[in-house]
Amino acid sequence: MKLKDIGEFGFIKKVTRGCLIRPQHVVKAVGDDAAAFVSRPGEVILLTTDLLVERIHFLRHATSGYNLGYKSLAVNLSDIAAMGGTAREAFISIAIPETCEVEYLEDLYEGVKSLAAEFEVNILGGDTTASKTDLIINIAVVGSAPENEILCRDTARPGDIVYSSGFLGDSKAGLHLILNHIPADSEAFRELLKAHLQPKPYLREGRFLARQKGVHAAIDVSDGLSSDLGHIAEQSRVGMRLYAENIPISHNLKQFCEQFNFDAPAYALSGGEDYTLAFTVSRDSAETIEKDYLNEFNMLIYRIGEITDSGRMELVCPDGQVKIVTSSGWDHFRK
């Protein structure tokens, strides 16, 4: 079905069904000049926005609408997670080329709505328009958190332990499979693909961490671990020492790196789009938090390094050699 057959308002009617799933605190949902909702006393409002552009962030022919919608929301939820917030309302702007079928777009909204439902996020509005060539999606997500419980980038302190909430490099490996047309013919490869196509937003985990005494700084790993940790180091005006042997690497990535002859820790360090949380915890609180996190989520957090006062980002290699890490993450204009 073509969009010109149902028109802009027909399309909006079609995709906005089931967007309001938590009507409490919502004064106006889709359909007016702006959405209106109330925040709760003592809570700060968090707002993040991410723009995904065809041929830059995704290849339309290589991704299902569902996965594209899912990921477009996931990357925003991940930002709210990294602030220690609860995600509440989402706003989807979409620019659609004529070549895009209504069915693909419905699938895309299904992907957004499915993830939104999992975290009780309303879709309260957005904008729908045309595009000449590329499909473009901008999602803005509003979250909230108690005012004294947000996690920032500029609050790491020397002596803190640096953690990752999950494996690193899996998403990059998934992308490698897609770009090189390698069939995902094993469970390991299918999981790498999933890490790339449907990244997990660590929302509950971020909220949990933000409530704990001793958790100082956090960021989500979107551009690559070394690049994102670089933001924490720079904004907190501290140094950092990472241990290559401690970078958490999944069995799936190990298998992948063996097969394609990559160095797994280097792969994980320079990855990107993992959307795990990288965070720092005061040494005193570290053990308690590791234990409580395990109790709460039945998952581990991984010590990958520590905050120093050196002002440098250092990587301790397996042979004991210390290398200076330069940010090897993604720069949209330099590549």
Place this chain on the structure above:
Amino acid sequence: MKLKDIGEFGFIKKVTRGCLIRPQHVVKAVGDDAAAFVSRPGEVILLTTDLLVERIHFLRHATSGYNLGYKSLAVNLSDIAAMGGTAREAFISIAIPETCEVEYLEDLYEGVKSLAAEFEVNILGGDTTASKTDLIINIAVVGSAPENEILCRDTARPGDIVYSSGFLGDSKAGLHLILNHIPADSEAFRELLKAHLQPKPYLREGRFLARQKGVHAAIDVSDGLSSDLGHIAEQSRVGMRLYAENIPISHNLKQFCEQFNFDAPAYALSGGEDYTLAFTVSRDSAETIEKDYLNEFNMLIYRIGEITDSGRMELVCPDGQVKIVTSSGWDHFRK
């Protein structure tokens, strides 16, 4: 200067100077995973977002960066105005093709910042990325209003007077000049151009109206008067009668229509991008509001029709004939 010379983070540093102009209530501005700010007790949060795409909404070679930035924010502020809100925080997502010079983008941000400063709006974040072909801008604006003082589309009542806060059709005429390469060689034409390139957001006026007893429904005229008033009629489940002779037409548009042989009221009715407020007021309050508005802003509001219970949109022509109005506004997928 090319973006690849300064990189993504160099660019962000360059354009984020002067973005925080009202630090009260802001907990985190640009630079973390999300912005954080607080709302005031008793106020609802308003959120609107608009996506502007090159070759759909603007031609890059035909508009200055400054005007493009100005208008990208103005259309969002207009949505907050139509809700009766105060605009507070803006978030700019931008996808930039390689062909776009840093100087053009700096000019674009100047346009945004200049309008933001006029209404004390902070720029608190966004997203910066690349694009293969088109320049793309999505702005999200957060506003606020006392909970019992927002203006919606579904609250018009039979008997209400329908108003426009300003002239209609000027923006369409300005676009006509641009698309037909007609030089703006008179004061009239320059003002029509300005109406198209730098539309006025009626923020103070919208807030004023939302405070008055008897103002029932409002919308901003973005797609065209007949189309936008159609939303009020449909959502309020009422009819409407407009009077062609009462459509407010500027001297500039009259001059333009005479010169190019257009029917001025028809031109104004089917215009678009005027960004005036169209609103409905109970008959009892109409005179008081006209007087108080004039006192407050030294500007008129224009009675253009009334709400009926017919369920139809009617236009009374100068000869007394009544026509049924069909929405002739913009549909992004039908044209």
